[in-house]
Amino acid sequence: MSAWFSLQEALQRHVLLDDDDIVDQLVTPRKGVLDDRLAVYTNAYRWRLIDALRKEYPLLCTHLGEETFAELSTAYIEEYPSRFYAISEFTKQLPQFLAVHHADQAYLSELAALIRALSLSLESADAPFLNPQALAEVPIQNWPSLCFKMHPSVQCLIFQWNTFLLWKSLVKKTALPRIGKEASYCMVWRKELQSYANGLAPTAYVAFQAFQAGCCFAEVCEAVYASGLSSEAEAATFVAHYLTDGLRDHLFSEVYTL
Amino acid sequence: MNDAFLGFGLGLRAQHYPTILESRPQVDWFEAITEDYLVAGGNSLYYLKRIREHYPLVLHGVSLSIGSRDAINFDYLQKVKTLAASIQPAWISDHLCWTGIHGLNVHDLLPIPYTEESIQHVVDRVKQVQDFLGTQILLENVSSYIEYQASTMQEWDFLAAVAEQADCFILLDINNIYVSSVNHQFDPLDYLNAMPIQRVRQFHLAGHQNCEDYIIDTHDAPIIDSVWSLYAAAVRRFARVSTMIERDDNIPELPALLAELQQAKQIAERVWEENNVCMV
Numbered sequence: 180m181s182a183w184f185s186l187q188e189a190l191q192r193h194v195l196l197d198d199d200d201i202v203d204q205l206v207t208p209r210k211g212v213l214d215d216r217l218a219v220y221t222n223a224y225r226w227r228l229i230d231a232l233r234k235e236y237p238l239l240c241t242h243l244g245e246e247t248f249a250e251l252s253t254a255y256i257e258e259y260p261s262r263f264y265a266i267s268e269f270t271k272q273l274p275q276f277l278a279v280h281h282a283d284q285a286y287l288s289e290l291a292a293l294i295r296a297l298s299l300s301l302e303s304a305d306a307p308f309l310n311p312q313a314l315a316e317v318p319i320q321n322w323p324s325l326c327f328k329m330h331p332s333v334q335c336l337i338f339q340w341n342t343f344l345l346w347k348s349l350v351k352k353t354a355l356p357r358i359g360k361e362a363s364y365c366m367v368w369r370k371e372l373q374s375y376a377n378g379l380a381p382t383a384y385v386a387f388q389a390f391q392a393g394c395c396f397a398e399v400c401e402a403v404y405a406s407g408l409s410s411e412a413e414a415a416t417f418v419a420h421y422l423t424d425g426l427r428d429h430l431f432s433e434v435y436t437l
Numbered sequence: 438m439n440d441a442f443l444g445f446g447l448g449l450r451a452q453h454y455p456t457i458l459e460s461r462p463q464v465d466w467f468e469a470i471t472e473d474y475l476v477a478g479g480n481s482l483y484y485l486k487r488i489r490e491h492y493p494l495v496l497h498g499v500s501l502s503i504g505s506r507d508a509i510n511f512d513y514l515q516k517v518k519t520l521a522a523s524i525q526p527a528w529i530s531d532h533l534c535w536t537g538i539h540g541l542n543v544h545d546l547l548p549i550p551y552t553e554e555s556i557q558h559v560v561d562r563v564k565q566v567q568d569f570l571g572t573q574i575l576l577e578n579v580s581s582y583i584e585y586q587a588s589t590m591q592e593w594d595f596l597a598a599v600a601e602q603a604d605c606f607i608l609l610d611i612n613n614i615y616v617s618s619v620n621h622q623f624d625p626l627d628y629l630n631a632m633p634i635q636r637v638r639q640f641h642l643a644g645h646q647n648c649e650d651y652i653i654d655t656h657d658a659p660i661i662d663s664v665w666s667l668y669a670a671a672v673r674r675f676a677r678v679s680t681m682i683e684r685d686d687n688i689p690e691l692p693a694l695l696a697e698l699q700q701a702k703q704i705a706e707r708v709w710e711e712n713n714v715c716m717v
Contacts, residue, residue: 211650264500306480
């Protein structure tokens with residue numbers, strides 16, 4: 180290994196692990212002490228990564244408090260040091276980290292996943308949104324075979340806790356709900372330049388899954404009916420309303436026939 | 438005279454996007470942090486493209502890690518190339534440093550020892566990067582807080598040698614020269630005087646934090662008088678060089694940065710007038 184590469188090893192080990200092998204390879208500063216100079220790098224490393232986590236998960240930080248969030252961040256940095264060219268990418272594994280290390284508070288991982296999904300929706304690929312006018316011109320007999328492509332920003336999260344209510348209270352700065360187990364669904368998407376999250380009823384989740392899987396209108400109605408959540412007649416009306424709301428919210432980007 | 442003079446620019450920051458599009462401030466150009474825009478779509482790219490419709494842009498990266506022993510990350514470079522094809526920047530820059538090894542990124546600009554061995558290493562890599570991107574890049578001098586015993590030359594000789602041998606340009610950060618001159622006790626004018634004039638294509642100006650025994654390059658404060666004086670000396674030597682102000686923390690409203698930019702412009706115009714430099 181070349182001398183230069185050995186220096187890189189030693190300096191990176193110092194920044195990440197406080198290893199002191201680099202000290203003997205450095206010039207003693209004419210003013211002050213070497214430890215302070217090296218601390219500029221070690222402090223900046225931790226500060227930048229914690230700051231990136233704080234910026235990505237501000238509501239989690241609010242919920243946990245600065246001190247707990249900083250402790251959690253430090254542990255995360257040790258387990259998931261950045262391997263990314265963009266510092267924001269380094270933050271993306273926090274939900275997995277929380278799921279493993281805070282399993283007794285599983286809602287924290289779900290809250291982080293929701294915050295991350297909102298962030299992802301803001302940088303997902305661009306696509307046109309489907310104009311309701313385009314559908315108005317489709318002959319009624321063609322409707323059963325219509326398929327709808329969802330906008331790339333649309334994501335659906337499955338929660339085991341009342342995480343969506345917790346998130347909503349944190350956003351609105353209202354009294355927090357009592358945290359408890361409650362299976363629920365949450366949809367996240369981007370409309371224009373704003374990200375949105377909304378709770379999803381079980382029937383709506385069935386419709387979402389079917390549309391996402393590329394099912395046509397008739398198949399989505401069948402899936403909703405087969406779920407036992409509505410009668411056959413109600414299923415078509417429900418899916419039609421789901422589509423109307425989805426078009427208003429820019430959930431769909433394309434319509435095509437099978 | 439530099440044939441790529443863009444005028445006086447600012448770092449493009451997200452909190453200023455709406456104001457820039459609504460009020461179209463008197464800024465000649467913007468410098469965008471490359472890594473902020475290597476995404477599939479959405480908000481940041483929307484604003485970048487809208488702003489590009491009205492202003493020249495340059496791309497300034499922080500993760501090229503040109504001095505690293507790790508292989509060059511061509512996946513990253515492909516994304517940079519795609520972005521550049523889309524927004525047509527006036528140029529692409531990054532730093533003369535390394536940011537990590539073993540696939541890690543410490544998200545800091547770590548110094549390189551100034552040796553013949555590291556010149557060769559960096560020059561080879563710059564050539565590969567330039568071949569891949571199909572354009573010459575600019576390399577920026579970084580602030581440093583430590584010096585390696587292994588160094589066999591001064592930082593300015595190292596930078597000049599890299600630029601000449603790799604046939605790339607230099608982004609001269611005036612604040613970084615000042616910071617390192619205090620931290621390592623050298624005369625910042627020695628640095629300026631060693632720079633090959635035709636290689637210097639851009640200046641950075643920024644603020645810092647003085648910790649008494651050393652200075653930290655924080656980009657979170659207004660530019661101090663000593664850095665303004667050094668900037669005047671740089672303009673005296675290099676004449677018309679595209680200049681921009683970097684602010685990455687404690688970012689003020691746009692008018693405060695425009696006032697600082699106006700100060701840069703006044704200093705440059707005064708020096709040009711003294712030296713009979715064409716101001717058109």
